[in-house]
Amino acid sequence: MSELLKMLGCRYPIIQGPVGMFNSPRMVAAVSEAGGYGLLAVGFINEADTVRKLLDDVRSLTDKPFGANIVLMNPNSREYLKILADAGVKTVTTSVGSPRDIYPIIHDLGMHGIHVVLALAHAVSAVKAGVDGLVVVGSEAGGLRSLNSESSTMVLVPLVADFVKVPIVAAGGIADFRGYRAALALGAQGVQIGTRFLASAESPAAEPWKQAILDCPDGGTSLIPLPNMKLAQRLILTPWIQKRLSEAGLETVSAELERNPAKIGSDERAALGAGQVGALIRDIKPIAQIIREMVS
Numbered sequence: 080m081s082e083l084l085k086m087l088g089c090r091y092p093i094i095q096g097p098v099g100m101f102n103s104p105r106m107v108a109a110v111s112e113a114g115g116y117g118l119l120a121v122g123f124i125n126e127a128d129t130v131r132k133l134l135d136d137v138r139s140l141t142d143k144p145f146g147a148n149i150v151l152m153n154p155n156s157r158e159y160l161k162i163l164a165d166a167g168v169k170t171v172t173t174s175v176g177s178p179r180d181i182y183p184i185i186h187d188l189g190m191h192g193i194h195v196v197l198a199l200a201h202a203v204s205a206v207k208a209g210v211d212g213l214v215v216v217g218s219e220a221g222g223l224r225s226l227n228s229e230s231s232t233m234v235l236v237p238l239v240a241d242f243v244k245v246p247i248v249a250a251g252g253i254a255d256f257r258g259y260r261a262a263l264a265l266g267a268q269g270v271q272i273g274t275r276f277l278a279s280a281e282s283p284a285a286e287p288w289k290q291a292i293l294d295c296p297d298g299g300t301s302l303i304p305l306p307n308m309k310l311a312q313r314l315i316l317t318p319w320i321q322k323r324l325s326e327a328g329l330e331t332v333s334a335e336l337e338r339n340p341a342k343i344g345s346d347e348r349a350a351l352g353a354g355q356v357g358a359l360i361r362d363i364k365p366i367a368q369i370i371r372e373m374v375s
């Protein structure tokens with residue numbers, strides 16, 4: 080059994096990628112029931128009681144192992160870690176921020192932590208900070224990106240594997256058995272899946288978002304900077320974005336985008352996040368089927 084599988088305690092080395100503020104106990108439980116590692120995204124939650132309720136809800140649906148993603152910039156991270164440890168979570172992932180101060184706490188609580196990195200330099204410094212594993216996310220992935228020039232999964236995963244000894248989870252561009260096997264061949268012990276699970280039967284994403292992923296063509300996403308931040312989001316180039324880009328340019332589009340998840344489905348300016356791999360996704364399937372086909 081790989082070091083990663085020992086850490087996760089699940090059957091397949093497939094981790095559910097956190098998606099911003101989207102938390103669905105049903106989806107987390109579906110991933111874990113199918114043999115993967117379901118993950119709550121507690122990074123953007125402000126109330127400890129919300130974290131407790133989500134944990135209870137997942138536990139009422141599955142007795143299989145699941146974890147949570149902590150966003151290190153969130154000032155409540157330490158409190159949430161204690162709640163997660165008390166609830167029996169054995170392994171968390173950590174994103175956006177330096178892992179240096181939090182990993183001693185994770186270890187004192189008896190947990191393991193896998194840190195999310197987008198570049199080799201961050202991978203090397205995270206290992207020095209004591210992380211137990213790395214999620215290495217290539218530039219084609221959905222989610223937040225830096226404004227730096229970045230490497231794709233195909234380059235970044237073996238590059239990081241050349242420099243670190245901790246288990247690597249590859250993320251970005253993986254939607255089926257081809258990507259899964261490629262990731263293992265590149266030196267990863269497992270994968271983290273974002274966009275493919277977003278376009279699943281159990282995903283809480285609004286229908287227009289799921290449909291936009293199904294309709295996403297080759298080259299159908301782009302990095303759009305977040306206003307006043309040194310970060311960009313990978314978004315589907317919706318008809319509205321394409322029109323406004325030609326009329327008004329990137330800065331205006333970034334300022335005018337509707338980022339409130341509740342507005343997806345009712346506002347043509349909605350920011351619909353997805354990875355480049357949307358081009359490979361052509362149907363909405365149950366998570367159990369996605370995982371079964373991925374490992375077949």
Ligand SMILES: Cc1cc2nc3c(=O)[nH]c(=O)nc-3n(C[C@H](O)[C@H](O)[C@H](O)COP(=O)(O)O)c2cc1C
Binds near residue numbers: 354
């Ligand atoms: C809309 C969206 C939001 C995301 N939000 C987060 C997040 O809050 N924290 C995080 O660590 N990763 C986030 N991600 C990244 C995913 O967890 C995962 O690493 C990534 O989607 C993998 O690439 P893929 O989309 O090609 O599968 C997000 C991805 C998407 C598509």
